[in-house]
Every structure is written in C-alpha cells, then in structure tokens.
Amino acid sequence: MKKISLISLILLVIIGAWYWCVFDEYKFAKIADNVYVMHGPLEGPNPENRGFMNNPGLIVGKSGVVIVDPGGTYGTGKRILAAMEEITKKPVVAVFNTHVHGDHWLGNQAIVQRYPNVRIYAHKNMIAQAKSGEGKRWVKLMNDLTKGASAGTIATYPTNSAKHLQTIKAGGEYFKIHHDINGVAHTNTDIMLEHIGSKTIFLGDNAFVNRQGRFDESSNMHGNIATLQYAQNLDLDNYVPGHGPSGNAKIAVLPFLNYLRIIQNEVKKGYSQDLADYEIKPTAHKKLSAYHRWHGYEAAVGKHIGKMLREIEALDE
Template identity: 40%
Template sequence: MKKATIIASIAMLFSISLNAFTLGNLGEFKFEKMNQNVYVMHGPETEPSKENEGFMNNPAVIESANGLIVIDPGGNYNVGKKILAEIEKLSSKPIIAIFNTHKHGDHWFANKNIKEKYPEVPIYALTYMIEQVKDNAAETWYGILDRLTGNLEGTKPFTFPSDGIENKQTVVVDGETFVMRHYSKGHTDTDILIEHTNSNTLFIGDNLITNRFGAFDESSSIIENIKVLEKIKNQEDGFKQYALYVPGHGQSSSEISETVDPFLKYLKIVLEGAQKAYDEGMASYEIKPEVDENLKDYHSWDAYEGQMGKHLIKAYSEVEMLDF
C-alpha cells in the first residue's frame, strides 16, 4: 500500500512538472481552465525584474473548434518560448488569432514567438495602438523592460499587431465571438476591453490590476480608469454580469467583489485625497500621510511604496486640470 502511494505521489509530481514552468522562487506557472473553453496563466504579481524574467501579465487562451486564440501572450521572446510551450500542452490545435489589449510591451512582445510558428496568424489590436507601437511606444517599453529584467534578447525586431480594430467592433474567429470596447483614456489611450460572448468572460486588461501596482503614464487617466471600472461594476454601457473577470495582472474571479472592487476602491481613495488636497490648498505630498493611512489595506501590494506617491501626484494633476 505504501509503495502504491509513493508511486502515485511521484506520478503526480511528474505530472505537475510537465504542466508548468518555474521562475526563481516565484513558483510554477501554467494555464488553468477558468471558464468553459477559457484558460488563463496568472503571471507573478510583481514588478518586472530579473527574477520574474519580465513575465507578470496574464496570458489567456480560448479554445475553439479548430484552433486556439491567444490574448496577450507575454512580454519578451525568452519567456514567450515557455508560454508557447504551455499553450501547446493544452491542445495540438494551431493558434489561429492573437489579441493585444494595449501598447505596453509586457503584454505583446511575445507575439513574435507565435508568429514565427504561425506566420499567417492575424494579430488584433486597437488601430491607434498599432500606430503608437510603430511610432515609439514599443521602443520605450523595450528600454524599460530590458533595464529592469535584462531578458529582452531576441525580442527585436518587434512583431506588431497586424489587424486594426475599433470600439464596439465584433470579431468572430472560428465561431468564437469577441466584442471590443475602447475608451479614450484609462490605463492608457490604447486599451481594448474584450468580451468573449461564448463563455461570458470579460478581459479587462490593465484597467484592472490586483495585488500589485504599475505606473500611470502620460496617456493614462486615473479619473477615466475609475469611470471604466464603475461602468463594469454597475453594468452600464453594454457591460453585464460576467461569469469570469480577467485582469491584466492578478487573479481572475467570477466575483466582481474579488476582482474589480479592490483596485476601484484604491483609485477612489487616491483621487479623494488629491481632491481634498487641492480644495484645501495643500500640495500632494502634504496629504500623502493621510492617504497612506486610508490605504493600509494595500500596503502589502507589490510596489506600493514606489507607486502610491506617483499615483497621488497624477491624480492631483488631473484634479487641477479639471479646474481650467
């Protein structure tokens, strides 16, 4: 009996190793079936680093009758090899389409891995996103990720998205229906939120992040990001209750309170602090201790110390601009 148990345990461990890859001390990463034909690999909830090799987003795969559709395949060529290998463990079907949710390279630089194997695969992204990455956004993100991870070798030349899409456009791939939503600003000015109607799943991209913080660049808006998340939460502008909510970073969930609410609450607290400081003639740094106290539930999120103050400054500048 003991021998059988040992053999079973070894078999289980071997099975796990065949279905995951490891990054330093961050653990194993593999695709999990989350909803009907939807699989998500939840990347490390950390900023880009040498330890995570530049991988921290949530690549997703939708299995159709005849192929696989990938959303945000990852952030560089080297990790892209590992992610592609995990995709191929899900099914022997070919990859027949890719979607990129926005211009930041940590989500789409691994397009290259898939395009090398499937040269005819269409890569969908907002038309304006394609213009931006071909202009300078790709080089900007390459510089950021290369400096922080040292793991961008092989990523160039970039594999840009090929097929432009627009707000409220519907794309059907092998019987799988995807509805696009774009707002002029949010996490960036190039975001698409993707509703997969077959499985009732909403891919929110980096308009939603949990357990870690990232930067808001010059094309982003904290105020508009809040509005997008409130539309989702309140089921406005065509949004509804979904069976699965997938953030750009952090854990997916069927419960909106577990996914949307935490980041939305964080952004609202930051904005309320910025508004109070502006109304009372204070600088953003003067209100920071009070905001920090109000955000004690978020102190454990990755990069809180490095990002919260920047978010407060950003929110303050947006409040100020509304007064002009």
C-alpha cells in the first residue's frame, strides 16, 4: 500500500513538473516600453497546448491594462491573467478581439470572470457571427481538437463594436482601429489595433510568420494583400502577427505579403495560359522555396492556389 502511495506521489511530482514547464514556456515578452506579447506555439490546437496557439498582447497603461486576443480557451485566458500579474497588478480595463476565429477570443471568459465591467471591442461582423453560431462552433472545435483539455470554455462575446479609424482611450493609453482595406482580408470580421504611444500594430491573422493559415470562404486574398500593404505604409515600429514572431515590417509583414504576391503572380500567369490549380502548383512551389519550412505549408499551398484562382476568375467575369 505504502509503496503504491509513494509511486503515486512520485508520478504526481513528475506530472506537476511537466505541467509547470509547459505553462512556464509561455510568458509575456517585452516588445516596447509598456507593450508585451506572449508568442504562442505554431501548431494548431492539440491536447498538449490545450488550445493555446495565438499571440496575446498586453499594454500596461497608467490606470489599467489592455489585452489583445486573450487566447482560445477559458484555461488560456486564466494563464494569461497569471502571466500578466507577474508584470503588473493593475486591473484589465479593455480587451480587443481581432476576428471571429475562436483561438483568438474564447479566453475572454476568464477576463470577464475576474473583471465583469471590462469592455471588449471587436468588428461588428465579428460580434454578429460569434453570437449566431460561430462561438459555439469554436467551443466544440477546440474541445474536439484538444481532446477535452479546453473543457469549461463558454463563448463570451465582445460588448462594443469598433469602427475604422476610431480612436479609443483605455487605461490612459490611446488606440486606433484599422479595418481591412476593401472590407475583407483574413475574414470579413477583422480589425487591426494600433497602440499609438509605442507605434505598435496588432495585425490579427492578416499576417503569419513561420506558419501558414487558412483562407476560408469569407476571406479574400486580394484584400489580405491590400491590407498588409496598408499596414506596412503606416510605417510603425512594431508589428505583431496573429501567429509567429513580432518585429519590424520586414520581419512581421513582408514574409506573408511576399508569399501572397508570389501566389497571386503565379496564378495570374497560370490563368492566362488556361492552367488548372494543380498545374500551377509545381512552378509556384519552386518560387516559394523560402516558405517550405513554414508550419502547415504542405497542407495549405494547394488550397491557397485554388482560392486565388477562384478570386482571379471571379474578377475576370
């Protein structure tokens, strides 16, 4: 009996240490004076990361804290609050959700539980879509992909809609909202958030680095190109992609922008020669050698070529 208890105790310590290591891996990194980003893992939601995969942001103002995209589960939201408290004890006064994909906003639940009066800002389309089914669909999707590790997550919706070029003051800091140019890019629910004081912009999933993303039917690759060009032209100091490392425009905007431009050029050429998407792929693949090592490249590139071809066909009609 005693032996079994001892073994159980040792096992518990090992599991506890492992759990702590996984937790501890995700701390906020300082990217500007009072701006922090917790760069999430590049892979999709799974039992190991328990649904945490995005880049939550933290801006510490004089009178309160602003959080951008507090993660994809209730548990992630709680981890973000715990990591935040190692930096500041100030209250969270506002949250911004960049778009409707649940890996960016299901963590709202933990923030609202601790700070019931917090304002949560998002695009009006994001709020409408989240409430009319996308929220519940993402809760189920997270639960399936993490094999139950996201249990307890409940869709907690934004409270305020945010408009293009609207300035919002929160925690003593000033923010400016930027919508997608042409209205649609990664989705039709995106906002980008500029923190004016530090010349930082949170791009949402309009930008990826070292990882590929999905273009679903609500997206527009031409819109994504225009939006990234717009973001680059803002000439800011710090760019935070939805996934992958932050940096200046060269590090965090240009890689995905150039990827999209190569896809666009190759598909345009292929379309003019009446080629199908699978016939365009081999030449495009060669031109995209800088991206072969990006997480998810193999699974995404064919779909991206197909989507770009449908967009170019539609533009030609």
